[in-house]
Amino acid sequence: MTRRLSVSIRPDGTIAAEASGTPGPDCLEALEQLKALLHAEVEASKPTPEFALLPETVQDEAAARQRLEGQA
């Protein structure tokens, strides 16, 4: 599946973005790509509904990585 980044740059400077096409929790790594692409900081991030369809272990790992990223 092709990795895709959709970006909406609003007139107030804020940016809504979505990264898709990455396998499992690797999607969280896409946040790093978005930060590099946009020279921006992440204010909030959330897996989209498809995330809920993943096995619990994958969700747990992704959540843990997200927490670690938040602490960094």
Add this chain to the structure above:
Amino acid sequence: MSIGALLIPLGMALIGAVTSAATKLEEQGRTELTPIRVSDPQLVAAALESLGATNVAVEEHLVTATTATGVIRFERVGQVFAGVLLGAPQEASARAAADVEAAAGRLAQARTAELAKAQAAELGFTLIEERTEQGTINYVFEEIA
């Protein structure tokens, strides 16, 4: 799977920084100052200039300028800048600060749009779609196979 995110460009601040600046100003009884979502003094200055202000002076923690309605002064409060239109009623002062914040947003938008296009190839992506709707610039990038 996919992930959605809200991002703030460099030079602008996370909403939490504005909230803490507002709390700090309230505690200090300095409610004449209106905090804005801008952390970079150069961006404050550029926003003022884009609005036609003159005599724009920039220091690390202070930006001043002359506008059509008077002298405006921004000072750093925590991570953000907070502004006051000297001698003006609170409402007019808050409106002037909000105008500068909006101008800064427009400048940040233009800068981010340029950067994204320039950076895409370096990160291995190509722009496959570009459109502007109600002032929002939308791009779709796809990874180069």
